[in-house]
Amino acid sequence: xxxxxxxxxxxxxxxxxxxxxxxxxxxxxISFSVGKGETIGVVGxxxxxxxxxxxxxxxxxxxxxxxxxxxxxFGGLDLVRxxxxxxxxxxxxxxxxxxxNPRVALNPIRKVGHxxxxxxxxxxxTPSAAxxxxxxxxxxxxxxPDPERRYDxxxxxxxxxxxxxxxxxxxxxxxxxxxVADEPTTGLDVTTQAAVxxxxxxxxxxxxxxxxxxxxxxxxxxxxxxxxxxMHAGHVVETAPTADLFAHxxxxxxxxxxxxxxxxxxxxxxxxxxxxxxxxxxxxxLPACRFSERCDRFEAACTERPLARLDAGQPHSVACRRxx
Amino acid sequence: xxxxxxxxxxxPPVPASGVAASLRHVRYVLAENPVTAGAFALFGVFLVxxxxxxxxxxxxxxxxxxxxxxxxxxxTHWFGTxxxxxxxxxxxxxxxxxxxxxxxxxxxxSFGLGCALGSCAGYYGGWIDRMVSRLADTIMAFPLFxxxxxxxxxxxxxxxxxxxxxxxxxxxxxxxxxxxxxxVRRNAGFVEAARLSGNSEARILAFHLFPNILPPVxxxxxxxxxxxxxxxxxxxxxxxxxxxxxxxxxxxxxEGASYMISGEWWxxxxxxxxxxxxxxxxxxxxxxLRDMIDPRRRT
Amino acid sequence: MLRLIGRRLxxxxxxxxxxxxVTFILTRALPGDPAAFYAGPAATQEAxxxxxxxxxxxxxxxxxxxxxxxxxxxxxxxxxxxxxQQVLDEILRRLPASLELTLLGLVVACxxxxxxxxxxxxxxxxxxxxxxxxxxxLGVSLPIFFTGLLLAYVFYYLLGIAPPxxxxxxxxxxxxxxxxxxYLVDSLVAGDVGLFLAAGKQMILPVLTxxxxxxxxxxxxxxxxxxxVLSSDFVRTARASGLSSSTVLYRYAFRNAxxxxxxxxxxxxxxxxxxxxxxxxxxxxxxxxxxxxxxxVQSDYAPVQGFVLxxxxxxxxxxxxIDILYTAIDPRVSIDD
Numbered sequence: 001x002x003x004x005x006x007x008x009x010x011x012x013x014x015x016x017x018x019x020x021x022x023x024x025x026x027x028x029x030i031s032f033s034v035g036k037g038e039t040i041g042v043v044g045x046x047x048x049x050x051x052x053x054x055x056x057x058x059x060x061x062x063x064x065x066x067x068x069x070x071x072x073x074f075g076g077l078d079l080v081r082x083x084x085x086x087x088x089x090x091x092x093x094x095x096x097x098x099x100x101n102p103r104v105a106l107n108p109i110r111k112v113g114h115x116x117x118x119x120x121x122x123x124x125x126t127p128s129a130a131x132x133x134x135x136x137x138x139x140x141x142x143x144x145p146d147p148e149r150r151y152d153x154x155x156x157x158x159x160x161x162x163x164x165x166x167x168x169x170x171x172x173x174x175x176x177x178x179x180v181a182d183e184p185t186t187g188l189d190v191t192t193q194a195a196v197x198x199x200x201x202x203x204x205x206x207x208x209x210x211x212x213x214x215x216x217x218x219x220x221x222x223x224x225x226x227x228x229x230x231m232h233a234g235h236v237v238e239t240a241p242t243a244d245l246f247a248h249x250x251x252x253x254x255x256x257x258x259x260x261x262x263x264x265x266x267x268x269x270x271x272x273x274x275x276x277x278x279x280x281x282x283x284x285x286l287p288a289c290r291f292s293e294r295c296d297r298f299e300a301a302c303t304e305r306p307l308a309r310l311d312a313g314q315p316h317s318v319a320c321r322r323x324x
Numbered sequence: 325x326x327x328x329x330x331x332x333x334x335x336p337p338v339p340a341s342g343v344a345a346s347l348r349h350v351r352y353v354l355a356e357n358p359v360t361a362g363a364f365a366l367f368g369v370f371l372v373x374x375x376x377x378x379x380x381x382x383x384x385x386x387x388x389x390x391x392x393x394x395x396x397x398x399x400t401h402w403f404g405t406x407x408x409x410x411x412x413x414x415x416x417x418x419x420x421x422x423x424x425x426x427x428x429x430x431x432x433x434s435f436g437l438g439c440a441l442g443s444c445a446g447y448y449g450g451w452i453d454r455m456v457s458r459l460a461d462t463i464m465a466f467p468l469f470x471x472x473x474x475x476x477x478x479x480x481x482x483x484x485x486x487x488x489x490x491x492x493x494x495x496x497x498x499x500x501x502x503x504x505x506x507x508v509r510r511n512a513g514f515v516e517a518a519r520l521s522g523n524s525e526a527r528i529l530a531f532h533l534f535p536n537i538l539p540p541v542x543x544x545x546x547x548x549x550x551x552x553x554x555x556x557x558x559x560x561x562x563x564x565x566x567x568x569x570x571x572x573x574x575x576x577x578x579e580g581a582s583y584m585i586s587g588e589w590w591x592x593x594x595x596x597x598x599x600x601x602x603x604x605x606x607x608x609x610x611x612x613l614r615d616m617i618d619p620r621r622r623t
Numbered sequence: 624m625l626r627l628i629g630r631r632l633x634x635x636x637x638x639x640x641x642x643x644x645v646t647f648i649l650t651r652a653l654p655g656d657p658a659a660f661y662a663g664p665a666a667t668q669e670a671x672x673x674x675x676x677x678x679x680x681x682x683x684x685x686x687x688x689x690x691x692x693x694x695x696x697x698x699x700x701x702x703x704x705x706x707x708q709q710v711l712d713e714i715l716r717r718l719p720a721s722l723e724l725t726l727l728g729l730v731v732a733c734x735x736x737x738x739x740x741x742x743x744x745x746x747x748x749x750x751x752x753x754x755x756x757x758x759x760x761l762g763v764s765l766p767i768f769f770t771g772l773l774l775a776y777v778f779y780y781l782l783g784i785a786p787p788x789x790x791x792x793x794x795x796x797x798x799x800x801x802x803x804x805x806y807l808v809d810s811l812v813a814g815d816v817g818l819f820l821a822a823g824k825q826m827i828l829p830v831l832t833x834x835x836x837x838x839x840x841x842x843x844x845x846x847x848x849x850x851x852v853l854s855s856d857f858v859r860t861a862r863a864s865g866l867s868s869s870t871v872l873y874r875y876a877f878r879n880a881x882x883x884x885x886x887x888x889x890x891x892x893x894x895x896x897x898x899x900x901x902x903x904x905x906x907x908x909x910x911x912x913x914x915x916x917x918x919x920v921q922s923d924y925a926p927v928q929g930f931v932l933x934x935x936x937x938x939x940x941x942x943x944x945i946d947i948l949y950t951a952i953d954p955r956v957s958i959d960d
Contacts, residue, residue, distance in 0.1 A: 060862045062854065063747070084868070092865030099863075105856040107875055109882075109953055118874070119864045154954045170864055462641030465942075466935045469897025471645075474931040477919055478649040554766055558901055561768045562916045577769055581905065584772045585780050585788065593776075596769030604764035611760070 006033035007178060007210050008057070008095075013070035013080070015049075015056045015234075022282040026052050027234045029307060030070065034178065039204060039211040041221030041242075043257075044231035047278050050214045053231070054180045058097060059087035074178070093123040095178040096171035100186035102163035106155040112166045113139070113151030116173055123174045138169040142199060161192035165199065172203060179204065180212045185220070197224060218257055222246065227315075230254050233278045233290040235307070240316040250316070250323040253291050289320065297322045350616060360612030366605045373420040383411035385418040385571045394588050404590035406579065412590065415571035416598050422572050423602070426483065427552035430490035431545055437491070438498025439534070439541060445499065446506030447529050456503070460496035468493040472555060476564045486565035490555050494548055501544055505537040543614045550606030557599055573599040627956075631946050635939055642935040647691050650928055651684075700929035705921045710929035714911050718933075719804025720791055721903065721910030725895050727807075727826060728833030732891075736838040740845025741877065744853060755842055762839025767898045771832040771905035778828060786824050788906040796821050829906045836898055837891050844887045848880035855879075878952070885949050892941045896934055 015027040027049045034040055042050045055061045057072045057079055072079040075094060079087060091097075099105045107115055116135040120126050126134050132151070139147035142165040155163055164184060171179060181200055185193035201224055204211040215221050221228050221242070228245050230238040230253065238251040249255040279290055287293065287303035295302070301321055308321040373380065383401075389409035397404045403412035445456035463471065475489035509515060510533070518532045519525075557574030559565050566572040568579075573595045580591030666674070675681050679690050694700075700710035743755035771788075778785035786793055791806055799809035799818055806822035852858060853876050861875045900912035907913070911930055918926035950956045 058863060060859060088865045088867060090865065091863055097863040099856060099860060101856060105860045107857045107861065107879070108955065109879060110875075118861075118866055118870065122864075122866055122870070156955050167860065170860070458637065458641065461638060462645060464893075465638040465642055465939060466645070466931070467893045467896035467938050469894075469900065470931055470934045473900065473915070473919070474646075474649050474927065477924065477927045550764065554764075557766055558768065558897075561766075561901060562904055563920050574766070574768075577766070577772065581768075581772055584776045587780055589776050589780075592769070592772050596766060596772070599766050600764055600769060603766070604761065607760050607764050 007036045007038075007074065009033040009071075009073045010053075010057065011071045011073075013053070013056065013072060014068035015052060015061065016066055016068055017064045018066070019064060019282070024281045025234060025286060026065070026281060027056065030234075030236055031312070032229045032236055032239055034210050034212060036177070037204075037208040037210055038227065039201070039213065039225045041213045041215060041225035041228045042231060043215060043218055043221050043228055045278065046216060047233075048231040049234040050231050051182050054097065054182065054212065054214065058091055058095060058180070059084065060091070060097075089123075092119050092171070092176070093174045094176050095180065096174075096176040097180040097182060098164070098167045098171050098184055100183035101160075102167050102187065103155060103158075103160050105167060106163055108155055111152055111154060112158070113153075115166070116170050119170055119173045134173075138173045139166070141172070142166070142169045142203070144169070159192075160188045161196060164188060164192075164196050168196075168200065168203070172207070172209075175207060176209065178210045178212070180214065182214045183216070184213075200224075230257070234281060235290055235319060237291065237320070238316075238318045244316050248316075248324075250310075250318040251291075251320050252295050252297050252322075252324065255324055357612060357615065359608060360615070363605050363608035363612060366601070367609060370420060370424065370602055370605065373417050374424040375421070377418045377421045381411075381414035381417045383414040385410065385415040386569055387411075394583065394591070396588075397590055403594040404588075406576075406591050407583065412576075412594050415576060416573070416595050419571040419573050419576065419595065420598075420602075422483075422566070422570070423553055423557060423574075423599070426487050426490070426556040427549050430487045430552045430556070431494065431548050433487065433491035434494035434498050434548075435541065435545060438495045439502045439537065441495075442499040442502025443506045443529055443534060443537065446503040447510050447525070447533065449507075453503075456499060460499045463493065463496050466493075469555065469558060472559060473562070473564065476559060481564055483565050486556050486559050489559070490552050493555070494552065497544055497548065498541065501540050502537050505540060506533050509533055509536055543610060546606055546613050547610035550603040550610070553599070553606070554603050627950055628947055631943055631950075635943050638939050639936070642932065642939070643692060643695065646928060646932050646935070647688055649931070650691070650924075651687070695932070700932065701925035703918065703923055703926045705918060705923045710926050713914060713926065714929055714933050717909060717911045717914050720908060721899050721912060723805045723807065724826065724829055724833065724902070724908060724910065725899060727830045728837065728895060729891075731830055731834040732838040732841055735834065736841035737845055739838075740842045741849055741872070743842075743846045744849030745872070747850070752846075755846055759839040759843040759846075762835060762842075765836060767832060767836045768901045768905050770835055771829065771902055774828050774832055775905070785828050786821075788828065789825075790907045790909055791825055792818075792822060793825070829902050829908060832902055832905070833895060833898060837895055840887060840891055840894070841884065844884050845880065848883045849876060852876045852880045882949065882953055885945060885952065888945050889942050892938065892945075896938060 010033065011031050013027060013030040014025075017024040017026055030053060032040075042053070044050050052061070052065070056065070056067055057074075059079060059082070061067070067080055070080060074090070077086065077090070079090070082090075106112065113132065113135045116138050117131045120131055120134050120138075121128070124134075136147045136151055139150055144150050144162060144165050150158070150162070150166075155166075158166070168184075179200070184200065185196055188196060197220065200211065200213075203209070213221060213225055218228075225242055227239065227241050229236055230245075230251065232253050238245070238249070238254045240248075240250075245254065246258060249258050279286060279293060288305045288307045289295075289302045292298050292302040299322060307319055309317065309319055310323060311317040387410060389405075392401075392405050392409040394407055395401055395405040395409075401411050401413065403416060406412055406415070441456045441459070445453040466474075472486075472489040472493050475492060476485045479485040479488065506529070515528060515532060518528050523532070556565070557572070557577075560572050560574030561578045563578070566575050568575065576595035577592045577599070580588070580593075580595070583589075583591045584593075672681075679687055682690070698711050700714070702708070703710050703713060706713065739751075739755050739758065743749075743752040746752055775785070775788045779787055792798060796818055799806060799813045799815060799822075802809045802812050807819060807826070810816075810818040810822055857879075858871060858876055861871045866875070899910060900916060902908065903910045903913035904916050911933065915927050915930035918924070918930075
């Protein structure tokens with residue numbers, strides 16, 4: 001694989017949250033990249049910081065969160081140092097994000113057509129007379145039947161699957177070059193999950209749009225992604241092309257994940273096989289390797305800083321002193 | 325997903341015993357929240373004034389002295405004297421008992437009656453529920469202060485009737501809280517268990533369900549007392565209930581009203597200020613109590 | 624929409640019935656014997672009986688109730704003993720004064736409370752948040768008659784900015800020709816700017832007093848609702864689509880936050896209509912509240928009963944309007960209900 005300039009390149013990103021009960025060291029030393037048109041999966045348990053990572057990159061962290069350092073270069077601009085208005089101009093136009101539980105992720109008292117128009121009016125120079133037509137086209141492009149009628153619908157009148165399509169239509173209205181899909185199938189019926197994933201894959205392929213799939217479902221990531229980034233407790237523990245990761249996992253955590261996902265289909269949330277819990281990220285004495293307390297290959301050096309990095313920059317890299 | 329709420333946390337230390345733990349919790353909350361602690365202290369002061377006012381007051385609150393009319397605050401008369409030469413500080417102190425008494429009595433009445441009606445409505449449902457809810461709705465259909473005025477006007481101009489009127493307009497709040505709390509628990513596991521072990525319905529209601537509605541009702545009470553004081557004082561201000569020579573904050577403000585715009589501000593100012601402090605104190609206590617009982621509902 | 628309004632109207636009927644029953648009970652619970660009261664202290668036993676028959680008080684209770692409802696239906700609220708006037712006429716004549724005060728107070732309160740609540744919610748923990756907390760707790764603790772007097776003392780006696788608290792107009796002006804009964808409107812209709820300013824000046828203190836009292840619950844609710852909405856999923860979606868922060872704040876967050884605020888407006892109006900009575904007394908305002916208080920002091924009960932009835936009906940109408948307004952903002956209601 002050659003290494004052209006990636007679309008998004010995150011280096012040493014750190015994020016912490018100030019809470020009443022102390023500072024949460026949510027993300028530390030996060031590095032990875034997304035190439036143009038590439039689909040990557042970001043996989044980890046809930047609480048591993050995978051959503052927070054992209055909130056930070058896109059500048060939509062909630063007020064308690066703060067980026068402590070690092071860079072996130074997207075299309076030549078460092079998003080960490082960008083002004084709020086620069087970020088606003090990029091969000092929804094160059095980089096868009098969709099979320100889980102689509103029925104509550106849309107404005108409940110605004111017609112869905114108007115919600116699409118809001119984005120078009122914000123980022124494009126579409127004349128206002130043409131907005132309605134463009135919004136209906138956006139609805140049609142995500143294969144919503146009878147888009148003229150759906151234009152006037154409110155989210156509560158639509159099914160979860162349709163709401164997710166509408167959120168995709170909002171995200172893709174301005175043809176971004178990066179789509180971040182945060183657990184897009186959570187909260188949907190099993191039957192509509194596959195349809196939504198297929199739609200995302202198809203649109204990404206057709207528009208040559210890079211896609212980040214955030215999921216706790218390793219099987220789902222295996223099915224749709226070129227490359228997978230594995231996260232644990234606010235660290236990236238392993239990055240590898242999908243086939244490589246499944247064939248030769250190097251981090252003990254990844255290996256456990258794959259071992260407990262027999263056919264690449266089971267849900268990480270139902271896992272009981274990995275002992276222990278995520279460490280309390282408010283602790284002041286977090287070991288360098290945050291998996292060390294759950295790891296059976298643990299040795300004293302694992303807790304010492306700096307965090308080990310093997311083959312950084314290579315297609316298959318791992319953060320472990322004693323990789324498999 | 326926000327990191328604060330979903331990140332797993334270390335197991336909290338196991339509480340030693342119920343009472344000790346809740347005492348420790350109260351102390352922790354007070355230390356965390358000095359405003360609530362201050363409100364508690366102020367409440368203590370008011371309580372002392374209410375109970376021992378007549379002994380604390382430096383002068384006889386009813387003694388007039390024609391030679392000392394409308395004197396501004398001084399070393400002898402800290403709050404000045406009124407149009408009859410009475411010491412305002414003494415009157416304000418002695419009035420505490422009456423104002424608190426009216427408010428407490430009213431809130432106690434609406435608490436008792438409201439909880440009884442509300443619990444029955446929530447527990448038995450059916451026509452009892454419909455009757456009680458209709459009663460609450462009908463009271464709420466009036467602007468509450470106006471209804472209180474009408475009740476005092478109809479029943480007669482006396483302190484007791486001010487208490488009844490204030491109790492009646494507070495009734496719906498207690499009915500609704502009690503009804504809702506009992507209703508969600510009427511088929512809970514512990515109620516079923518009590519039923520199976522042969523408790524009568526009334527007994528279940530009184531001993532198993534009633535204790536559960538106390539925490540939210542306590543918050544309601546502390547927020548309500550402030551409001552009840554305002555209400556009783558407001559009724560006295562417009563000339564209902566308390567009769568003139570008797571010291572009461574509302575009527576004292578009313579007596580001084582005309583002097584306010586001719587410059588003798590202290591006649592109205594001090595009773596008004598103390599009234600405001602008392603209400604403020606109870607509102608702070610109510611907020612603090614709510615934080616203590618349910619930290620999630622902080623606003 | 625029309626059907627919905629119709630349904631809301633039907634739902635208000637039990638409340639109206641409840642109000643009529645309660646006012647009837649209050650009428651019959653007059654202290655002492657109403658007949659003896661109306662007949663006057665010097666009346667003979669016979670005269671009292673005559674008055675009793677004339678008032679229908681010798682009839683069975685149900686008959687009295689039917690008569691009472693009949694009187695109400697004809698708009699007959701009885702005579703005021705002290706003025707000898709029909710109570711309804713007097714109330715209708717004084718109503719605009721009270722309404723003008725109440726509505727302006729509400730507008731001023733909202734103009735302060737909404738921005739305050741929004742600012743506090745967008746900057747939690749900042750000085751403006753603490754200021755909002757203080758204002759909301761202090762605001763509900765202030766006895767409204769005390770605030771009024773304090774404002775009059777400071778702005779009239781000490782600073783001399785405000786006019787004396789002597790009602791709707793200084794005695795050197797005469798009221799504008801009657802059109803709406805709102806002096807601010809009527810003076811403009813008459814093209815009299817001087818009169819408009821004079822009426823406006825008289826309103827400043829009472830309106831401010833009322834506004835200080837009700838802005839607390841509005842600001843508190845706005846802040847809480849905005850905090851809830853700002854952390855909701857759909858606001859995150861809006862932010863993720865790069866909508867400008869003002870669009871997110873107003874078109875997305877604020878409109879949704881208005882829903883719970885609108886529902887608390889009923890309570891706010893309950894406070895306002897009640898405090899009118901007190902404010903009108905403080906500022907010698909010739910509205911229906913001061914009419915009722917004056918009548919109360921003179922033991923003239925018909926105006927008091929009429930006042931209570933009119934206030935309650937007004938309140939029912941306001942709640943109805945709030946319901947309809949809510950329905951207009953929230954598309955979900957029309958389907959669910």
